[in-house]
Amino acid sequence: MAVQKLPIAKAINESLRTALESDPKVLVMGEDVGKLGGVFRVTDGLQKDFGEDRVIDTPLAESGIVGTAIGLALRGYRPVVEIQFDGFVFPAYDQIVTQLAKMHARALGKVKVPVVVRIPYGGGIGAVEHHSESPEALFAHVAGLKVVTPSNSSDAYWMLQQAIQSDDPVIFFEPKRRYWDKGEVDTEAVPGDLHKAVVAREGTDVTLVAYGPMVKVCLEAAAAAQEEGKSIEVLDLRSISPVDFDAVQRSAEKTRRVVVVHEAPVFLGSGAEIAARITERCFYHLEAPVLRVGGYHAPYPPARLEEEYLPGLDRVLDAVDRSLAY
Amino acid sequence: MTVDSADSTAAAQEAQPPRKRAAAKKSAKKSTGTTAAKGRPELVQLMTPEGKRVKNAAYDKYVTDITDDALRDLYRDMVMARRFDAEAVTLQRQGELGLWPSLLGQEAAQVGSGRATREDDYVFPTYREHGVAWCRGVDPTKLLGMFRGVNNGGWDPNSNNFQLYTIVIGSQALHATGYAMGVAKDGADSAVVAYFGDGASSQGDVAEAFTFSAVYNAPVVFFCQNNQWAISEPTEKQTRVPLYQRAQGYGFPGVRVDGNDVLAVLAVTRWALERARNGEGPTLVEAFTYRMGAHTTSDDPTKYRADEERASWEAKDPILRLRTYLEAQTDTDEGFFAELDAEAEALGKRVRDAVRAMPDPDHMAIFENVYADGHALVDEERAQFAAYQASFAEEGA
Ligand SMILES: Cc1ncc(C[n+]2csc(CCOP(=O)(O)OP(=O)(O)O)c2C)c(N)n1
Numbered sequence: 001m002a003v004q005k006l007p008i009a010k011a012i013n014e015s016l017r018t019a020l021e022s023d024p025k026v027l028v029m030g031e032d033v034g035k036l037g038g039v040f041r042v043t044d045g046l047q048k049d050f051g052e053d054r055v056i057d058t059p060l061a062e063s064g065i066v067g068t069a070i071g072l073a074l075r076g077y078r079p080v081v082e083i084q085f086d087g088f089v090f091p092a093y094d095q096i097v098t099q100l101a102k103m104h105a106r107a108l109g110k111v112k113v114p115v116v117v118r119i120p121y122g123g124g125i126g127a128v129e130h131h132s133e134s135p136e137a138l139f140a141h142v143a144g145l146k147v148v149t150p151s152n153s154s155d156a157y158w159m160l161q162q163a164i165q166s167d168d169p170v171i172f173f174e175p176k177r178r179y180w181d182k183g184e185v186d187t188e189a190v191p192g193d194l195h196k197a198v199v200a201r202e203g204t205d206v207t208l209v210a211y212g213p214m215v216k217v218c219l220e221a222a223a224a225a226q227e228e229g230k231s232i233e234v235l236d237l238r239s240i241s242p243v244d245f246d247a248v249q250r251s252a253e254k255t256r257r258v259v260v261v262h263e264a265p266v267f268l269g270s271g272a273e274i275a276a277r278i279t280e281r282c283f284y285h286l287e288a289p290v291l292r293v294g295g296y297h298a299p300y301p302p303a304r305l306e307e308e309y310l311p312g313l314d315r316v317l318d319a320v321d322r323s324l325a326y
Numbered sequence: 327m328t329v330d331s332a333d334s335t336a337a338a339q340e341a342q343p344p345r346k347r348a349a350a351k352k353s354a355k356k357s358t359g360t361t362a363a364k365g366r367p368e369l370v371q372l373m374t375p376e377g378k379r380v381k382n383a384a385y386d387k388y389v390t391d392i393t394d395d396a397l398r399d400l401y402r403d404m405v406m407a408r409r410f411d412a413e414a415v416t417l418q419r420q421g422e423l424g425l426w427p428s429l430l431g432q433e434a435a436q437v438g439s440g441r442a443t444r445e446d447d448y449v450f451p452t453y454r455e456h457g458v459a460w461c462r463g464v465d466p467t468k469l470l471g472m473f474r475g476v477n478n479g480g481w482d483p484n485s486n487n488f489q490l491y492t493i494v495i496g497s498q499a500l501h502a503t504g505y506a507m508g509v510a511k512d513g514a515d516s517a518v519v520a521y522f523g524d525g526a527s528s529q530g531d532v533a534e535a536f537t538f539s540a541v542y543n544a545p546v547v548f549f550c551q552n553n554q555w556a557i558s559e560p561t562e563k564q565t566r567v568p569l570y571q572r573a574q575g576y577g578f579p580g581v582r583v584d585g586n587d588v589l590a591v592l593a594v595t596r597w598a599l600e601r602a603r604n605g606e607g608p609t610l611v612e613a614f615t616y617r618m619g620a621h622t623t624s625d626d627p628t629k630y631r632a633d634e635e636r637a638s639w640e641a642k643d644p645i646l647r648l649r650t651y652l653e654a655q656t657d658t659d660e661g662f663f664a665e666l667d668a669e670a671e672a673l674g675k676r677v678r679d680a681v682r683a684m685p686d687p688d689h690m691a692i693f694e695n696v697y698a699d700g701h702a703l704v705d706e707e708r709a710q711f712a713a714y715q716a717s718f719a720e721e722g723a
Contacts, residue, residue, distance in 0.1 A: 001481070003413040031556075031559065032557045032559060035558050035629060036629050039557065039624070039625075057559050057563050058563075059525075059526045059527035059559075059564050060526060060529060060556050061529050061530060062563060064528065074488065087493075088495075090530065090532070091494075092531060126475060128475070128478075128493060129478045130493050130494055131493075145505045166396040219541055296692060296693065297696070297701070297704050298692050298693055298696045298709070299696065301687075302472065302475045302476055302478050303424050303475025304687060305689065308692060316528075316712075318714070
């Protein structure tokens with residue numbers, strides 16, 4: 001039987017294990033990914049089973065990690081690199097944006113750089129600064145990169161498989177505060193398209209568009225709203241670049257009211273793009289402007305304030321009410 | 327006399343009177359050409375792990391003023407730093423702090439270097455420099471705010487010339503270099519110290535800091551605490567040459583000092599700071615030491631390192647070493663140690679009380695100090711946030 005109940009971190013571990021087993025060109029690279037198994041234990045046991053040549057503890061240098069992964073990819077490998085925390089990807093941002101994203105185009109399509117950059121992201125774990133950020137829009141804005149994020153164990157397992165198999169660079173954001181949430185993983189299932197959105201809950205009154213760590217919050221909000229007689233649909237975007245706008249449109253036309261929810265700052269966040277597209281595509285179907293719930297235009301605050309900063313049930317429900325009030 | 331670059335540079339410097347910065351600028355090229363050690367890395371040591379004072383022709387002259395009283399002061403600093411650190415670890419275990427990076431084992435490296443700095447020098451720390459902060463006169467309770475999660479810094483860097491802790495590895499090496507470039511432009515004779523770890527030495531920022539500091543002959547001391555580990559990765563995963571030898575490739579001297587020997591660290595750092603003040607440019611000091619605890623309270627070192635390793639370093643404990651010396655070679659009596667214990671306990675209590683009394687920040691703090699000149703979007707979001715918060719108060723009423 002191939003169905004197991006796994007926490008997200010373990011599902012990613014299994015996914016990496018499967019990829020390492022099935023393709024000798026797959027490599028896992030990063031800081032502390034070896035003996036320690038990563039600071040979140042996502043790579044636990046992999047070095048023991050696949051050796052130091054396949055599961056590589058790198059020097060403490062993110063530009064080096066991504067830059068050498070690009071070189072390895074040019075040589076035919078498929079590196080899956082781990083950035084320890086969201087806030088530490090920026091030393092590598094130059095390599096990702098100026099090199100990784102553009103190489104395929106610059107080489108007239110003659111070279112492929114199938115690098116996966118795994119980044120645990122988002123807040124809610126009470127960490128110090130640089131450990132809680134949601135920089136997905138900074139990557140989604142860059143052509144040449146694909147940006148995805150699972151919200152549950154099954155997606156964590158399958159989307160990572162698909163990201164590794166993709167010939168394009170994929171930024172794989174992992175919702176770190178959900179690492180320990182368990183869910184079913186069927187390792188023999190036929191997975192859906194990596195870039196298709198999924199309706200996580202059907203509803204008729206308002207659509208909540210979310211991804212990664214906020215899907216759970218939105219599902220809880222939908223359950224709470226149900227008690228007040230409101231029927232909320234939750235769309236799990238899964239892919240932030242490209243966005244499955246057809247799915248967004250379908251849901252928007254069905255419920256006529258949309259609230260986009262993410263942890264990242266609202267200003268110029270991915271919600272802005274989604275709201276603009278909905279307006280373009282289904283202006284005449286809407287009963288209310290598309291609303292957004294997310295972070296503020298302020299640095300991610302110290303841990304004792306993150307509950308105020310992160311969109312929680314109340315803020316989502318408040319936006320639902322505002323939408324319904326139009 | 328050792329053959330490593332630092333010694334030869336120190337010796338060369340001894341032959342010349344201290345130069346004014348302007349004069350040194352002209353001769354900068356000449357003064358930075360040094361040779362690194364060949365073969366076995368030398369370790370500057372003035373006191374053995376058994377607490378025996380050893381002679382060192384190049385560095386003894388930097389600590390001739392260190393009387394028994396001054397040694398007791400250094401001892402006190404190390405004991406206080408360790409006591410403070412232990413209290414923070416306990417507070418983390420009790421849930422009062424979210425995280426704590428312990429300095430256990432690195433007291434000599436921090437106190438020796440911290441005490442070598444002058445008031446007008448400027449220090450750029452990473453996140454573990456609690457002992458340096460102590461020496462700079464920063465109230466230790468201020469260090470705890472960011473680890474408790476009530477702020478992202480917590481002190482005014484200019485009040486003690488001690489910059490905020492830097493969590494992104496190696497970034498501050500460039501800030502220190504730039505600050506030092508400014509010091510040189512101003513014609514001042516202050517020096518700057520950048521702290522970082524052996525792991526951080528792999529970062530591009532650190533390499534770039536080395537380049538800039540050498541090119542602009544910046545008065546900066548790179549103080550690398552090689553505590554043997556970068557979380558789970560040993561130093562061999564960062565470098566294949568002894569770290570201090572890297573400096574040679576950039577054109578400035580590097581020296582490895584026994585980081586558990588507070589006197590040697592003091593001497594070597596004073597030498598490096600003097601070079602900076604004299605306009606002779608940057609120096610890399612590698613303090614060879616050991617992180618006796620976990621990387622942080624979130625880390626589990628049993629996953630990657632053997633207990634025997636720690637045991638072997640415990641024999642080199644920096645505090646024990648100086649205590650053995652003080653007891654055997656000076657007239658330090660039991661009373662001194664007993665008083666110090668009491669003082670350390672009082673510090674522990676003060677820290678404990680201060681942390682427990684530390685209030686959570688006001689919600690509106692999210693929007694404070696985002697910009698120096700203000701910003702319309704922040705104003706708008708602040709107002710929306712305030713209205714939203716107020717709606718709960720109304721509901722509650
Ligand atoms: C750019 C960046 N990458 C990764 C991290 C995560 N991280 C924090 S401390 C650390 C190890 C640092 O080791 P070292 O520089 O030797 O200093 P030590 O903590 O041992 O004093 C790592 C990998 C970080 N803070 N910044």
